[in-house]
Amino acid sequence: MRKLTLALIALAALAVPFMGSAYVSVVGARILIYGMLAMSLDLILGYGGLVSFGHAAYFGVGAYTVGILAFNGITSGFIAFPAAVVAAAAIAVAIGAFSLRTRGIYFIMLTLAFAQMLFYLAIGQQQLGGDDGMPLPHHDSFGGLVNMASPAQFYYVTLALLAATTWLAHRLVRSRFGLVLDACRQNETRLLTVGISTYRYKLAAFVVAGAIAGLAGALIANLEAYISPNFLDWRVSGEVIMMIVMGGIGTLLGPVVGAALYIILEEIVTPFTAHWMAILGPMLVLAALFWRRGVWGMLSGVPAAARTASASVAAAADAAAKPQA
Amino acid sequence: MTASAAQLLIEQTLNGVQLGIMLFLIAGGLTLVLGIMNLLNLTHGSFYMLAAYIGVMVYGHSHSFLLAVLGAVAGAVAVAGVIEVLVMRHLYDRDHLGQVLATFGLLLFINEMATVVWGESPLQMHKPQWLDGSIELLPGIPYPAYRLAITAVGLVVTLALHYGNNHTRVGMLIRAGASNKRMLGALGVNVDRVYAMVFCLGVALAAVAGVMVAPLVSVDSGMGDSILILCFVVITIGGMGSVRGAFLASLLVGLVDTFGRTFLPQAFGYTLGPALSSMCIYMLMALVLLVRPEGLFPARG
Amino acid sequence: MIATAAAQPVLSVRGLIKRFGGLVATDCVDFDVMPGEVHGLIGPNGAGKTTFIAQLAGLLGSDAGRIVLCGRDITRLKAPRRAALGLARSYQITSIFPDFTALENVLTAVAVKAGHCFRFWRPVRAETELTARALAILDLVGLADARDKPARALAHGEKRLLDLGIALATEPRLLLLDEPMAGMGAHESAEVQELLDGLRGRFAMVLIEHDMDVVFRLCDRISVMASGRLIASGAPDAIRSNPEVRLAYLGED
Numbered sequence: 001m002r003k004l005t006l007a008l009i010a011l012a013a014l015a016v017p018f019m020g021s022a023y024v025s026v027v028g029a030r031i032l033i034y035g036m037l038a039m040s041l042d043l044i045l046g047y048g049g050l051v052s053f054g055h056a057a058y059f060g061v062g063a064y065t066v067g068i069l070a071f072n073g074i075t076s077g078f079i080a081f082p083a084a085v086v087a088a089a090a091i092a093v094a095i096g097a098f099s100l101r102t103r104g105i106y107f108i109m110l111t112l113a114f115a116q117m118l119f120y121l122a123i124g125q126q127q128l129g130g131d132d133g134m135p136l137p138h139h140d141s142f143g144g145l146v147n148m149a150s151p152a153q154f155y156y157v158t159l160a161l162l163a164a165t166t167w168l169a170h171r172l173v174r175s176r177f178g179l180v181l182d183a184c185r186q187n188e189t190r191l192l193t194v195g196i197s198t199y200r201y202k203l204a205a206f207v208v209a210g211a212i213a214g215l216a217g218a219l220i221a222n223l224e225a226y227i228s229p230n231f232l233d234w235r236v237s238g239e240v241i242m243m244i245v246m247g248g249i250g251t252l253l254g255p256v257v258g259a260a261l262y263i264i265l266e267e268i269v270t271p272f273t274a275h276w277m278a279i280l281g282p283m284l285v286l287a288a289l290f291w292r293r294g295v296w297g298m299l300s301g302v303p304a305a306a307r308t309a310s311a312s313v314a315a316a317a318d319a320a321a322k323p324q325a
Numbered sequence: 326m327t328a329s330a331a332q333l334l335i336e337q338t339l340n341g342v343q344l345g346i347m348l349f350l351i352a353g354g355l356t357l358v359l360g361i362m363n364l365l366n367l368t369h370g371s372f373y374m375l376a377a378y379i380g381v382m383v384y385g386h387s388h389s390f391l392l393a394v395l396g397a398v399a400g401a402v403a404v405a406g407v408i409e410v411l412v413m414r415h416l417y418d419r420d421h422l423g424q425v426l427a428t429f430g431l432l433l434f435i436n437e438m439a440t441v442v443w444g445e446s447p448l449q450m451h452k453p454q455w456l457d458g459s460i461e462l463l464p465g466i467p468y469p470a471y472r473l474a475i476t477a478v479g480l481v482v483t484l485a486l487h488y489g490n491n492h493t494r495v496g497m498l499i500r501a502g503a504s505n506k507r508m509l510g511a512l513g514v515n516v517d518r519v520y521a522m523v524f525c526l527g528v529a530l531a532a533v534a535g536v537m538v539a540p541l542v543s544v545d546s547g548m549g550d551s552i553l554i555l556c557f558v559v560i561t562i563g564g565m566g567s568v569r570g571a572f573l574a575s576l577l578v579g580l581v582d583t584f585g586r587t588f589l590p591q592a593f594g595y596t597l598g599p600a601l602s603s604m605c606i607y608m609l610m611a612l613v614l615l616v617r618p619e620g621l622f623p624a625r626g
Numbered sequence: 627m628i629a630t631a632a633a634q635p636v637l638s639v640r641g642l643i644k645r646f647g648g649l650v651a652t653d654c655v656d657f658d659v660m661p662g663e664v665h666g667l668i669g670p671n672g673a674g675k676t677t678f679i680a681q682l683a684g685l686l687g688s689d690a691g692r693i694v695l696c697g698r699d700i701t702r703l704k705a706p707r708r709a710a711l712g713l714a715r716s717y718q719i720t721s722i723f724p725d726f727t728a729l730e731n732v733l734t735a736v737a738v739k740a741g742h743c744f745r746f747w748r749p750v751r752a753e754t755e756l757t758a759r760a761l762a763i764l765d766l767v768g769l770a771d772a773r774d775k776p777a778r779a780l781a782h783g784e785k786r787l788l789d790l791g792i793a794l795a796t797e798p799r800l801l802l803l804d805e806p807m808a809g810m811g812a813h814e815s816a817e818v819q820e821l822l823d824g825l826r827g828r829f830a831m832v833l834i835e836h837d838m839d840v841v842f843r844l845c846d847r848i849s850v851m852a853s854g855r856l857i858a859s860g861a862p863d864a865i866r867s868n869p870e871v872r873l874a875y876l877g878e879d
Contacts, residue, residue, distance in 0.1 A: 051422050098611060101618055104421060105365045105565065109557040110614075116554045117607040124600040174749040176737050183734045186723040193683070194796055195709030196738045204744065234550070238429045245426060275441055281434025288426035289415055 006253070013159060017152040025151035026223065027267060031260045032158045033219045036165055038243040038255030040212035043169050045241070046250030047178065048205050049185030050100075053108050053237050054115025057095065058088040058210035060232030062217020064122065067227030070137045071128070077140035077148065081218045088214020089207050091118070096206035100199055103188075112234055122229040133228030136221055148222050158219055162256070165212050169252055172208065181205050242280075245287060332466050337587050338580070343472050345579025346479035350534035352556040352563075352571045353486070354527025360566020362417045362520055367428035368408070369556065370549030371435040372528045373535040376401040377544045378443055380536030381450040390453035394536050401532035402525050404435075409524045414517060432549075439546040447543035475537040482533060483572065490568070495522065558606050562613045564620030573621060582606050634697060636661050636800050636830040637682070642691030644677055651677040653854035655691070659800060662827045666845035667834045670874060674854040675834050676718075679802055682832070683715045684708040696799055714798035718805050720785045722792065724778035728769050731777050731788055733760040735795035760795065767791040767821060783814035790821070803833045807840070819844060842866070850874065 016028040037059055044050040062084035069080045099110040123131055139148040147153050172178055183191050184198045191198055221227055230236070239262065247258025269276040355369045376397040383389075383396035412431060416424050451457075452471045459467035490496040509516050542548065559578050563570030585605035590598030613621065637659040644652035651674045659665045667675055680686040682693060684705035693701045700708050709715075723731050733750070736759045737743055750756070764770050767787045772780060777788060786806065793801055806822070807815040822831070822844060835841050841848060842862045849859040852874040858865055865871055 045422075051425060053425065098614060101614075105359065106561065108365060108421060108425060109561055110610075113554060113557050113561065113607060113610065117604055120603040121600055124603055171749065172746045175747060176743045176745045176750065176753070179730070179734055179737055179750055180743045183723050183726070186725050187721060190721040190723065190792070191734070191738075192706045193709050193715060194735045194738050194792065195706055195711075196743065197706055201743070234554070238433075241422075241426065241429075245422075249422075275437050277433045277437040278441065281430040281432070281437065284430025284433070285412055285427045288419075288423045288430065289412070 009257075017155050022151040025155040027263065029151070029155045029158045029219075029223050031263050032155070032162045032256075033216050033223060034240070034243065034263060035256035035259040036158075036162045036219070037213055037216040038240050038247070038259050039162075039166055039169060039252055040209045040216070041240050042244050042250065042252055042255045043172070043212075044202075044205050044209045045244060046252075046255075047173055047185060048181045048202060050202060050206065051108050051241075052099075052111040052206070052209075053234065053241070054095065054111035054113075055209070055213055055240055056232050056234060056236035057111075057115035057118050058092055058213035059217040059220070059236065060118065060122065060229070061088045061091050062214030063221040063227055063231045064128070064217075065214070066140060066218045066221040067128065067134070067136055070140070071134075075138045075140055077142040077146075080140045081215065084218035085211050085214045088217065089211040092207045092210025093203070096203050096210070100202045100206060112237070115232065115237060116234055119229055119232040119234070122232055128227065131229065133226060133230070136225045136227055139222055139225065140218075154223065158223075161215065161219070165215065166252055166256070169208075169212070173252065177201065177204070242284060245284075328465060333587070335462070335466055336468060337583050339468055339472065339476070341580035341583035342576065343476045343479075343579070344583055345576035346476050346483070347534045347538055348552075348555060348559055348579055349572050349575035350479055350482060351531040351552055352559040352575055353483075353568055354530045355556050356560045356563065356566055356571045357568060358524055358527050359560065360568075361523055364413065364417055365421060365424050365428070366413070366527075367425065367553065368431040368435065369527070369531060370551075370553030371432050372401045372405055372549070373531040373552055374439065374544075374546060374549030375404060375435065376532035376535035377450075377539040377548065378439055378448065380539050381448045381544055382443070384450055390456075394533065397536035398529050398532040401535070402529050405525050405528035406521065409521050413524060414520065417520065436546045436549065447545035449543065450539040452540040471540065478537065479534070482530065486530075486568070495519065555606070558610050560620075561610055562620055564623040567620070567622040570620055570622030578606050578609070581609050633661055635659055635694075636696055637832070638692075638694040639682070640692045640694075642678070642681060642693065643689045644674075644681055644686065645689050651854050652681060652688070655851075655854075655856045657849060657856060657859075659830045659832060660847075661799075661830055663846040664822070664826055664831045664833060664844050666841045666848040667832055667851065668836075668838075668841055668848060669851035672853075673851040673874075675851050676804065677854075678851065679715075679804055679832070679834060683713065683802060709796060712797070712799035713802070714793040714796045714800070715802040716786075716790050716793045716804065716806055718808060720782075720789045722777045722785055722788050724776070726777055727774050728764060728777055728780065728784075728788055728791075729757070729760055729773040732763050732791045732795050733757060735792045736760045736763070739796050763791050763795050766794065766824075768817060783810045786810065787818070787821075790818075794825075799829050801829055801831045803831055803835075805834055805836065807835070807837070815840075 013028075013032075017025045037055070041052065041055045044052060065084040065087040066080045069075070069083060074080060095111065095114045099107055099114065102110060122128070128134055141148065146157055148157070173182075180191070180196065180198075180201050184201060188198055217231065220231065243258035243262050244255040245258070246261050247256065248254025265280075266276060269279065273279075351369070351373055355366060358364050358366050358369075379400040380393040380397035384393035387393065408431065412427060416427055419427075456471040456474050458470050460470045460473060462468050509519065555578065559571055559574045562577065563572070563574030582602075582605060585602040586599075589602040589605070592598070593601055635658040637657070639655060639657035642652050642655045642657070643650070653674075655678065657678075667678070669675055677686065681688050684700070684703060684707070688701065691701070692699060695708070695711055695713055698711060700711060700713070703711075723734060726734065733756060736756050737750075737753075740756060761770065761773065764773050767790055769780075769784060769787055769791065772784060777785065780788060786809070790803075790806065803822075807818050810818065819840060822833075825831070833841070833845060845862060847860060848862055848865045850857050850865060850868075850871050857874060858868045858871050860868075
């Protein structure tokens with residue numbers, strides 16, 4: 001069931017640029033980018049139990065890195081993209097080092113506050129457009145390999161990057177590191193008494209998530225051809241959490257589906273009313289109160305609490321039980 | 326020290342205190358709800374915003390500032406009461422993610438409804454005529470009467486809160502660790518009612534601040550969000566659940582923010598200055614956390 | 627293996643004190659645990675046993691005294707460090723990983739013990755050695771059949787066994803057992819006793835228990851606490867006939 005659903009989605013994803021005007025590719029790319037952002041947060045939220053309400057910070061840092069470099073004449077994607085990832089990872093180290101010393105509500109508030117600090121910092125930069133932000137002077141170029149200004153090509157690059165990062169996250173989740181991270185989410189005290197410093201693992205996961213978010217930021221800057229402080233706004237952090245919940249917490253692909261749902265819904269509703277938040281808000285409340293399984297959970301028949309590690313562990317145990325040749 | 330430097334210092338100190346007291350009215354309610362019901366309420370800022378809007382509306386029709394305040398508090402508390410029954414009381418036992426989602430959803434809803442009812446453009450409210458002017462605190466040092474008035478009102482409310490906390494039955498329940506629902510129930514107390522009262526009290530305080538601050542700022546649907554973040558900083562510095570901590574932290578944040586905005590641009594120039602000054606309170610928060618990870622007065626275990 | 631002749635104690639406590647305000651919960655306790663022995667810790671309620679264990683585990687700081695584990699002073703070390711050095715604890719209130727299967731629960735501890743958990747790439751699928759070790763421990767505690775069951779779906783007694791399994795997976799030198807059979811039926815309780823008996827000699831154990839039959843049957847040595855002080859320590863027979871011990875218990879009754 002799951003493999004079939006996956007295959008269908010993959011086929012649909014590949015076909016998007018052929019489904020109509022360039023506009024479809026643009027919306028599709030936007031879905032993929034926010035999907036990447038949501039997936040990266042799911043890594044620490046769904047698997048690590050870290051409810052970070054400041055994930056937009058790394059998204060925005062990635063975008064601004066691309067913007068600042070372009071502003072200063074550096075438009076090679078081979079420099080800008082890695083720089084965006086590194087910058088986002090560095091900020092994640094700084095914010096994570098502080099925030100991860102706390103738990104629960106403190107952690108939520110801290111991540112939110114630090115992200116907002118970056119937001120105000122960005123608004124204050126008049127040479128970067130202040131409140132309004134600024135257009136991206138020039139798309140990043142990859143030496144003629146890819147034309148980032150072409151919606152179809154941009155879409156496929158983004159699709160490839162999303163597939164790559166999701167696969168990496170998938171491997172991470174099934175590794176020893178993933179096992180420890182998941183155990184940390186379920187019962188950190190017990191894990192501590194087993195003899196491990198959980199802080200390091202949480203920080204590492206936090207930084208990986210931030211790095212992927214930075215990549216998403218670099219992409220959004222190129223897609224919108226605009227650098228805006230709104231990328232850093234805590235509302236984006238909230239929207240990303242919404243996407244994860246809509247799609248399915250702790251599933252990696254669920255958040256991508258959630259992003260698709262969210263953005264498509266927004267596209268459908270906004271022509272009718274500018275106040276679609278007034279509809280989304282109560283939906284969210286209802287979802288929080290009653291429905292935690294998410295759409296991906298329903299589609300693939302996988303319960304929301306299932307972990308990708310479980311299947312591999314059971315298989316490994318079988319292999320271990322077989323008599324050695 | 327020159328006369329003008331002294332004047333600036335006194336002015337900014339008073340501004341800082343005024344900001345601090347207002348902040349306390351808002352953050353106090355938030356930390357109370359956090360400490361007692363273990364609810365991280367992202368909607369709190371929206372009630373503050375609602376009160377400001379209602380206040381402007383009532384004042385526009387009645388030209389009575391007192392009516393505006395009463396109307397704003399009543400309106401905000403009414404909405405809060407409904408929301409408490411419909412949503413909040415189901416969240417007290419929930420995990421943090423659920424609380425964040427639900428209160429965030431409510432925030433989006435209320436903010437959007439505000440633009441539906443009152444439009445997208447920010448509203449302005451005039452100070453009441455009898456407070457519009459300056460008072461000479463010391464010879465040669467004028468200070469806006471309005472700001473003094475609201476600071477005074479804020480202090481009175483704070484004192485009333487302190488009295489209520491220490492001399493009423495509800496206050497006693499709260500101090501005795503009302504966070505233990507079962508214990509309260511065993512004492513024959515209607516827990517749902519107490520929690521609802523605490524929630525509405527928090528909103529009432531924020532509403533008072535909202536309507537009093539309205540003439541000083543532009544009232545728009547986003548004003549609740551920025552104040553919410555400030556409250557988080559205050560609570561983190563003061564210690565979660567601690568009203569006393571919130572009071573001290575509010576004053577601290579108010580003063581640091583005001584002084585930062587006034588003096589940092591002068592010290593660091595007009596490119597770096599504003600950026601640094603907006604980061605001031607976050608750096609203060611980081612500093613406090615380094616030394617005291619649980620805040621200055623952690624009330625929760 | 628129990629060494630002969632001049633064996634170094636696995637755990638050596640000297641002058642341990644813990645005060646809570648005016649109350650002295652742990653009053654200058656000297657305590658030794660020899661390698662491989664099962665050392666019972668008994669005493670009337672409120673004697674300070676749980677506080678003492680918490681101090682040993684590193685969850686409570688001590689006001690004075692020294693705790694030495696295998697020759698290493700661990701008094702200032704936090705719980706994770708102590709665990710890494712070989713001090714394991716099984717909890718009175720069962721503490722496991724509810725979403726994981728029984729196998730994954732133990733596997734986590736095995737992986738932590740093996741170290742190198744910053745491996746991001748290889749799926750646990752390929753780690754047959756770790757899983758084999760985890761299976762062996764599950765077998766030992768009698769949960770081999772439940773290996774793919776989510777831990778939250780296990781019966782209460784099975785959860786306690788799993789908790790024990792997690793502790794065993796860390797290959798401890800000293801295992802602190804705080805009422806391991808609490809809440810278990812007679813049958814399960816007997817199974818656990820058999821298990822502990824079978825583990826004898828592998829590592830040292832400190833066993834807090836209220837059931838005197840169990841204590842006298844399992845333990846090589848018994849120490850008695852009352853009002854925060856260690857009032858007697860020795861072989862089961864000696865303790866049974868010790869007048870001070872009888873006074874402490876009878877006085878309590």
